[in-house]
Amino acid sequence: MQAGTSTTHEAHDAHDHIHPPPEGFVRKYVFSLDHKVIGFQYFFTGLLIMFIAGSFAELVRLQLTDPNGAIMSHTAYNEMFSMHGTAMVWLVLIPLVTGALGNFVMPLQIGARDVAFPWLNMASFWILPVAALILFSSMLWGGPHAGWTEYPPISLADGTAGALWCLAIFTIGISSTMTGLNFMVTIMKMRAPGMTWTRMPLFIWATFATALMNMVATVALSVAVGALFLEHVFSVPFFDPARGGSVVLYQHMFWFYSHPAVYIFIIPAFGVVSEVLPTFARKPIFGYKMIAFSSMAISILAFTVWMHHMFPSGIAPWLQLPFMILTYAIGIPTGIKIFSWMATIWGGRIHFTSSMLYALGFLITFTFGGLSGIFLASVPVDLHMHGTVFVVGHFHYVVAGGAVMGFLAAVPYWYPKATGRMLNERLAQLGFWLFFIGLNGTFLPMHWLGLEGMPRRTATYAGFAKAFPDAVFWNQFETAFSFLMAAAIGLLAFNVIWSLRHGTLAGINPWGARTLEWTISSPPPYYNFKKIPQVFDRPYNFDQPLPYRNTDNELDEFPEFGRVLMPIPQPVGAGA
Amino acid sequence: MFQSPSVVRFKGLGPGFWPVTIVLALLSIANAWYFLYGNIDWIMPGASQPVADRASDIDGLFKFMAVSSGAIMIFVAGYVIYFAIAFRARPTDSPDTIGVQIHDSPKLELWWTVLPALLLILLTALSINVWYKIYFGTKAPALTMEVIGHQFYFEFRYPGLKTSVFSKTEPMHLPVGVPVRLLITSTDVIHQFWVPEIRLKSAGVPGLVQSLNFTPLRTGTYDIACAEFCGADHSLMRGKLVIEPVATFNKWLDSENKTAAAGGGAINLAGGSAGTGKTLFAQKCAACHNNPPTPFDQKLVGPGLLHITDDPAHPTLVTGKTPTPEHIAEILQNGFTGPIGTMPNRQANGLSDKDIANAVAYLTSLK
Amino acid sequence: MAAAAAQHLSGHDAIAARYRDVDPVYGETRDIRLLGFVFFLLSDCILFSSFIFAYVYLRISAPAWPPFLGGHQLPWFDTSFAAMNSIVLFGSGVTMHFALENWKHLNKAKFNGWLIATIVLGIGFLLGQAHEYSVVGISWTGTTMGASFFTLTGMHGFHVFAGVCYLTILGLQANRGTYTGSKYFGLTAGTLYWHFVDVIWVFLFFLFYIW
Secondary structure (H helix, E strand, O other), rough: HHHHHHHHHHHHOOOOOOOOOOOOOOHHHHOOOOHHHHHHHHHHHHHHHHHHHHHHHHHHEEEEEEEEOOOOOHHHHHHHHHHHHHHHHHHHHHHHHHHHHHHHHHHHOOOOOOOOOOOHHHHHHHHHHHHHHHHHHHHHOOOOOHHHHOHHHHHHHHHHHHHHHHHHHHHHHHHHHHHHHHHHHHHHHHHOOOOOOOOOOOHHHHHHHHHHHHHHHHHHHHHHHOOOOOOHOOOOOOOOOOHOHHHHHHHHHHHHHHHHHHOOOOHHHHHHHHHHHHHOOOOOOOOOOHHEEEHHHHHHHHHHHHHOOOOOOOOOHHHHHHHHHHHHHHHHHHHHHHHHHHHHHHHOOOOHHHHHHHHHHHHHHHHHHEEEEEEEOOOOHHHHOOOOOHHHHHHHHHHHHHHHHHHHHHHHHHHHHHHHEEEEEOHHHHHHHHHHHHHHHHHHHHHHHHHHOOOOOOOOOOOHHHHHOOHHHHHHHHHHHHHHHHHHHHHHHHHHHHHHOOOOOOOOOOOOOOOHHHHHOOOOOOOOOOOEEOOOOOOOOOOOOOOOOOOOOOOOOOOOOOOOOOOOOOOOOOOO | OOOOEEOOOOOOOOOOOOHHHHHHHHHHHHHHHHHOOOOOOOOOOOOOOEEEHHHHHHHOOOOHHHHHHHHHHHEEEEEEEEHHOOOOOOOOOOOOOOOOOOOOOOOHHHHHHHHHHHHHHHHHHHHHHHHHHHOOOOOOOOOOOOOEEEOOOEEEEEOOOOOOEEEEOOOOEEOOOOOEEEEEEEOOOEEEEEEEEHHHEEOEEEEOEEEEEEEEEEOEEEEEEEEOOOOOOOOOOOEEEEEEEEHHHOOOOOOHHHHHHHHHHOOOOOOOOOOHHHHHHHHHHHOOOOOOOOOOOOOOOOOOOOOOOOOOOOOOOOOOOOOOHHHHHHHHHHHEEEOOOOEEOOHHOOOOOHHHHHHHHHHHOOO | HHHHHHHHOOOHHHHHHHHHOOOOHHHHHHHHHHHHHHHHHHHHHHHHHHHHHHHHHHHHHOOOOOEEOOOOEEOOOOHHHHHHHHHHHHHHHHHHHHHHHHOEEEEEOHHHHHHHHHHHHHHHHHHHHHHHHHHHHOOOOOHHHHHHOOOHHHHHHHHHHHHHHHHHHHHHHHHHOOOOOOOOOHHHHHHHHHHHHHHHHHHHHHHHHHH
8 A cells, every 4th residue: 555655646746746667567568557558458357268268158058059958967067158248247347447447548538647546456357366266266166167157056066166156156246346436536636737527538438337237236245155156165145045044035135236247347438438439430429418428327327227137036925026117217317318319410521430330230239239138128028038148139139139249349449548549440340340240140139038938048959949949040050150159359568569560650649539648648658647737627628729728738749630631650759 | 651541422212212121121021920810730730729818818928929029130131131132242343432420320320229118108008918827817716626747757646546657657747727736846957848739838947836827728639848957867758638528527536436446445544553654754754744743833844743643822723624544645655736835645655455454543643 | 726625614624724734735635635534424324224124124024023043032131331331432432522632732741641541441432332242142143133133233333443553553653743733634534534434323223222
């Protein structure tokens, strides 16, 4: 804490004082306090685990090419989908969208030199690989088998592996809470002078709403898995009906976190889209206040809807109604966002960069996922759809078609700022089409398969395929398309590494974007801003000069500021 | 220095806006037509001829949602694609061309807040209507039976039937046209009883009884599936439901009873030993009933059994019958499911005829 | 930033104003750390409330409370002993308040006295809890009552134990000259934490001993 606070201390010092640079490999790249380096660490760790968890998903899909199970035993299949879900939710999505994007972009966009507590930030990151090791080591004991939700009593049969699962999730929960706390304080206290709440970029609003949920909800998750851990290891009867415990209690505690968790993935993606669309449509974001307000509304409503995951699972009928109504209420701010983004691209001058393609694709796939959520929110219809592959299709449209698409839009967008070089545009666009087509091909047929009666989490479906022979075709179809998505992610990883050396030089502001990070060199120096800038307007007015004073450089040295240009290669760090 | 950029110009709402809108509207109408009048049995099996009364209610709700959200999807996707094409940057643009600088439109934003809100309020009203029918619509079920989940089969208990029906070997039977109530629970982990054609499902939760109410409307054989992950062979936990005319159903019930009588027979309660019964109680019953036995209201999972024969506050058994040894033996044989909870039958508890006689002797000896 | 922040000063924030007069940079750092610490306490509060939710849920859905174990209803807790132990804990909150006030008024000897009193009372509370555990007559694993009671009070006891260690370290730091009359954020944080532990106990005491 001491060294951490001294850093923030200097970050907020008079504008001329910058602390000395970190020295040595370990200080610079391993136990770095620099939010940008920590962002990279999150990015590469998340991407690596994404490969592992993604290959689990491909094994799951391969198994389902045959109604009797093509490649593995039921037990192995159950382990695969459990590990896929667990790793993707806690070790891939949350680290990527809050850890990587939030860490790299947020301090730059608010004009700060670092986050509020750099030491805490470093500790948050280093918990992640530890939690990953604990989680994957559970596979040595047979792995978890009860899905990513690990409902007792079935999860209690997992023994040591189940206990390790709880430990891993508990640990990663602590990391999320600390990140949330850190980001809340950073955004509330460390914005550049003049950056009032209504002048913040929308990505900052999104990060703020996410940090709030991270800070509050994740603790509830820690309690749920902590209690499950106590039951595993010490046989404490929270969830054991024979000793007066309740299995439904776990579901309440779990979903109180895990519903906000969905918004923890998706709201940063909202933020990314709110940055990418105006930049490439050359138009101010439409309805700034409504988008900012709806992010906050969603993050607060997120705490009031958890029981919609449990309609048939043992809650009183009268309890279902308020949760159905509150879930519908979330549809309103979400709708406001979608319509505002549509209005943002209307009348613009749209440049089809790969970021923009992902953002446009996001609008379509996320809307689809949101609308299928409206079906599930209705109690009667949910009594039919609950526990089917329709639900799987729905949340993959939201998570892969929402959160991951948003993340994939962010990678080419901020890659030049992070590395100083452009991501190869042709490969990135190819990646978009692979991902978009693969996503729809994989998850769309799940909707009608689920309605026909295919339950989720089934290692075989011979009984179902007897009644509905088309199920075999559609499952094979899904598996084939899922490999397109895998290819897209592989291509992205290749592109990210290849472009480090071979990408075109980016210059300060290749996209003609208008937030603060585009006023400093690419990649930014370790202290970010030589002088802390002053802000006097929102960043999205394309017909105005940039609304910043006291930036590193005089504005007129860079004629592209305040105007809009397609990428023009420039020498790295020109003039910085 | 800063130069004003050139702002793009176009007429009205953009080139071809209204024709595109008309095409999207036509597509929405076609979508609505398909869901309302087309044959959607391939998406919702049995939609054209509802298998149960609640199925037609739920299908009505589903169709309303498919029509309205289908229209929203068509317009959002259509406009996104249209805007992207109509307002694309042209190679002839000067590098500083920008879009029209509109920041907001309170009127438009009010509309797209209020209209979806109204749609959602309507949807809530329709959902509550169906919800009420599902949970409170069946006033007096003619058949109340129990569905108990096990790893990995369902057990069905019919009133008056001495043995259970197991989904592994036999289909579940229901009479057509008769309101039924299924009481659903589980003895090990969480299961979910689901018949896709009936559209209803409910979790079998250990320690909790939930009910499903509906009236089967169409005869036939349908699949039963477990919809909550319940262990290694969850995917094999399936069964068949036969919905048949009342006469056939009653005949089936009779034949089941005969088979049961041939196999089991009435239990001879004479000669039961209360001492052996006490040991048995500690082994087999104490998991759910307090041991030593307590008064009725001091429950563990099941009620206390201390004054089972002479409790003035509870003159009858949970089955509503007088507390004679024969009626107590009946509960031990058949098990019990009701608002108070679920007790497994003799097969699940592994009770022999002799065991039952001993347990009854012990229970009736308690004063 | 310093100047901008200073403009937002309001009347009730007089102590912070004093820091800023002495050292504006310290003032801002203190704000950031204070907010972070308050958020830490908030998330800690959710830790307790989640377990309290579990306890209330289990208790409301139980057929009888205290529950039965092996045919016998479990005993109620001994309220009078717990009430005395609570007074010990709340007393330590009062002594901590005086310790901080004396530090603000530069009276180091009295500060030390009050701080030691706080630590002694904290240890006294822990000993009382240990006694309570030894006589309470229920087990952690037997029933939901034991599970909730030992988990919640155990977590609280751990917080008190951590607080005793924390206050000891703060006392050593204070005597080594880490804090001055105008810069003593560590002591403020320690006091906040100690009061937080007291407030949690108010709820636990009500839920286990009064309800």
